[in-house]
Amino acid sequence: MTKLSLRHYWHPLATSNEVSEAPARFFMLGEQLVAYRWGDEVRIFKDLCIHRGAAFTAGGTVRDGNIVCPYHGWAYDGSGACVHIPSLQPGQPIPEKARATAYQAREAYGLVWVCLAAPAMPFPVWPDDAWNRDDYRVVFVKAYDWKASAGRVVENAMDMSHFNFVHTGYTELADGPVIKPYEVTRTERGLNYAYDDGHLLRDYVVEFPFLVHDRKSVVNAAGGKTWSDGDNAKSGDVTLLSFLAAPIDEVRTRIYVFVGRNHSLDREDSAFTAGFDIVMEQDQRIVETQRPEQIPTAISEELHLRFPDAGAVQYRRMLRDLDKAEAFVP
Ligand code: FES
Ligand SMILES: [Fe+2]
Incomplete structure (x- = not known):
């Protein structure tokens, strides 16, 4: 053991x-x-x-x-x-x-x-089985190297309450910075929660420990627009942003970014990948400054607000539980 x-x-x-x-x-x-x-x-x-x-x-x-x-x-x-x-x-x-x-x-x-050891979880899967469906297209955007821990990178990808500050004009919440109550569910593979800003429903699928999918579906085309929407966004359009964080070491992370979509398949992929350099750089500038580099897994550390940080609190609990868990290893 x-x-x-x-x-x-x-x-x-x-x-x-x-x-x-x-x-x-x-x-x-x-x-x-x-x-x-x-x-x-x-x-x-x-x-x-x-x-x-x-x-x-x-x-x-x-x-x-x-x-x-x-x-x-x-x-x-x-x-x-x-x-x-x-x-x-x-x-x-x-x-x-x-x-x-x-x-x-x-x-x-x-x-x-x-x-690097006996797998504790089945191999990762993609939301909507997007890689295998004809009505979907998934493209690799780029790998980004950050001087930050994978935990900090994941929490950033999970966090929608920084959008209206860090990504002004790119991916702001359509109904403003106030975060409404939302429910976080622990799943077999990680966490799941959704947030509706009146324009987009952002469905976060976290595969523990370091994979985050941000599945954005248009609920009201007239409700606003973000940088990764198509020009003619319509209800039911799904744009799937995937951030796969690889823990190179305790303070270096490589983030493999993908974008999937079930709309505008006749358009150039570059229309959907072009904005990432800017948005990722906006995040990198902040996340690389976060101290301590490792996210504290004791919930008493740092200061969590009930709603913006509900996902992060659950995520920290999972990391904390990992420290305690034991597994059989051949
Ligand atoms: S064979 Fe001698 S160090 Fe590898
Ligand atoms: Fe961000």
């Missing part, structure tokens, strides 16, 4: 095209990793050879799918077992301890994902 931790969740490691046949270095939760493709598989290991601690990415190669350490040529198969030590005399066995740490890898949504 071991402590459940962020290592037990799927996190996006890279975009699919950043991972090639050549081993390359990546970081997740403060750990240095090596990843490469072998046929249809992506193989991911801790970037460390048990022999003398060299990094595979210091010039390591791939032979028959095995990662070969650049220092003394030890080769490890997909399971992490060492299968060749060039310096051994014929007949000498490979020590059982000679293993690389292999991690679970998946490829989905144009990203390569990693889980």
